[in-house]
Amino acid sequence: MSTELQALDVAVEVDARGTACPGPLLDAKRAIGDCPVGGVMCVMSSDEGTIIDIQRWSKKMKHEYVGDYEDDGYWRVFMKKNG
């Protein structure tokens, strides 16, 4: 899965590494406005909880969770903006 995710064209990258909850979620909320509809946003977080946070949050906000993978001590969580 990670090779497919790495190949994705990421429209917005949010580096929330080194911040603890609720940091990554708030950073994602702030950044989603800059993401074009249909674009992919990648949230980088050192908090594993961010994965499930983004899964639930993106679903509730009518976006789409795409996938995640672990990369050198942190996680990359991908979601697609649906408008």
Add this chain to the structure above:
Amino acid sequence: MSEETMNQEETIKSLLARVETLEENAPNDSLCLGVMDGDYDKTMAAFIIALGAAAYDMEVDMFFTFWGLAALRDPKKKAKKDFLGKMFGAMLPKKASKLPLSKMQMMGMGPPMIQAVMKMHKAKSLDELMKDAGEFGIRIHVCTMAMDVMGMKKEEMIDYPHIDYVGVGAFVGMFQEAKQCWFM
């Protein structure tokens, strides 16, 4: 018009009226939090939950009362108080970062220790959470009754972008319409 059509029209009218009533009474996508405890960790939790809800685009109303009011004090501001007010003012924490912990207070050693551990893990301090709350439009409502009892004044409250002063009537009005209301 046939009788059947008239019945259907009546049914539709009454259904529409009932749906309208249901829609009016349906809860808003909002969260109410009663914040009374006045401990650092619990006040942090209140703000983190409030921020999480704001990330879901929920409206958030936080009602601060009694010991919770200490978190809203600005030590740089002065207010005229009577003797009892001055006593309370001296005994209560002067600002959010001086709130005691609910556990492991360790006669005052607890808070600086937990704040050091939080800094190591890059967790946000209560001050930082409150600043974020302002950015996300989280509303703070201050209980005027508790303020009067403890001799606290508007003039000594922090500059927060969405703050107002209310009674319990406002709080009940808020949580009647909210999806969830919790008290901590």
